[in-house]
Amino acid sequence: MSHTALIPSHRKPRRNASKTALRAGVAGGVLSTIAVAGAAGPAQAEPVTQTIEMPTITAGLSTTVAASAEATQQVALDLETQAHEDAAAADAAKDAKKAKAEAVRKAEAKKKAEAAAEAKAEAEAEAAERASRSAARTTLQKTTGSSSSGSTTAATTSYSSNATGSAASVVAFAQAQVGDAYVSGGTGPNSWDCSGLVQAAFRTVGVDLPRVSQSQSTAGTQVSLSNLQPGDILYWGGAGSAYHVGIYVGGGQFVGAQNSSTGVVQKSLDYDPPSGAVRVL
Numbered sequence: 001m002s003h004t005a006l007i008p009s010h011r012k013p014r015r016n017a018s019k020t021a022l023r024a025g026v027a028g029g030v031l032s033t034i035a036v037a038g039a040a041g042p043a044q045a046e047p048v049t050q051t052i053e054m055p056t057i058t059a060g061l062s063t064t065v066a067a068s069a070e071a072t073q074q075v076a077l078d079l080e081t082q083a084h085e086d087a088a089a090a091d092a093a094k095d096a097k098k099a100k101a102e103a104v105r106k107a108e109a110k111k112k113a114e115a116a117a118e119a120k121a122e123a124e125a126e127a128a129e130r131a132s133r134s135a136a137r138t139t140l141q142k143t144t145g146s147s148s149s150g151s152t153t154a155a156t157t158s159y160s161s162n163a164t165g166s167a168a169s170v171v172a173f174a175q176a177q178v179g180d181a182y183v184s185g186g187t188g189p190n191s192w193d194c195s196g197l198v199q200a201a202f203r204t205v206g207v208d209l210p211r212v213s214q215s216q217s218t219a220g221t222q223v224s225l226s227n228l229q230p231g232d233i234l235y236w237g238g239a240g241s242a243y244h245v246g247i248y249v250g251g252g253q254f255v256g257a258q259n260s261s262t263g264v265v266q267k268s269l270d271y272d273p274p275s276g277a278v279r280v281l
Contacts, residue, residue: 122199133212163250166281167231173201174247174255180264182257192257192264194245196235201247207280217242225269231281234274248277 023223092234163171177197187196195213203208207221217235230250235242246256254274255266 048105064160119132163230166207167229168203169205170231170247170281171249171255173204174198174250175266177257178255178266180257182260182263184260186257194257197255197257198247200247205281209280213237213245214240214244216245217276217278222281223279225274225277225279228277231278232276232277232279234269235273236275239278240278242275246274 018182052268061143064148174197177192179190180188180192182193183191184193186192187197188200192200195216198213198216199209199211209216213235216233217237217239220233222239223229223232228248232248234246234248234254234256246254246255247268252269253266254269255264256262258267258272
């Protein structure tokens with residue numbers, strides 16, 4: 001017997017060769033399977049290795065953004081300023097329109113006031129002239145005496161003019177109004193002022209005279225008081241500034257709308273001597 005036969009061995013027992021071969025075969029099969037599977041997979045299945053970089057805000061881009069924001073703010077400011085200017089212009093236009101309307105109103109009021117004052121002055125002047133004529137007539141009547149005045153009136157009112165043609169028509173119309181009332185501004189048919197009566201008398205023969213005594217005193221040819229003819233227009237005051245007119249009817253007499261006290265009368269020239277005369281016919 002060997003001297004080492006009873007000593008137990010510490011070496012591992014050798015594996016069975018068949019088992020080792022089996023294990024190697026299995027491992028090889030697994031690796032083969034993995035290799036076949038990898039080869040059979042789609043080409044697109046490769047892993048993503050590209051990295052997407054996010055944009056980085058550089059200093060230039062930052063400056064551009066800031067400039068754009070500033071420009072936008074400036075535009076907004078300009079629009080706001082323009083809106084204020086437009087509103088101010090509209091308000092100014094309204095104020096100017098109101099001021100113009102007020103100025104026009106004041107100008108019209110002033111014009112009316114001046115016209116009224118002028119009319120009042122003319123009326124007062126005419127009234128003063130009438131009062132003066134009335135006073136002169138009163139004095140004349142007192143100096144000639146009431147009886148003489150009465151006979152003169154009777155003689156003058158019964159006088160028949162020897163006028164002919166158009167002059168005769170003018171004289172006849174004027175004499176027909178004797179006794180009518182005197183009214184300032186009157187143009188008939190039953191009340192007259194001096195120029196209204198003269199104008200209406202000449203209208204009967206187709207002659208259109210101006211309305212007022214000032215214009216009627218220059219409407220024809222100036223004639224001497226010593227060379228009067230029936231139908232001549234007599235005036236008191238200056239030519240172009242006359243304050244009274246009448247119609248010469250012949251025989252040294254005239255017809256005129258004198259004043260509110262006497263009305264339309266026929267009188268001798270001595271009753272109220274005229275300043276001048278014009279001939280229209």
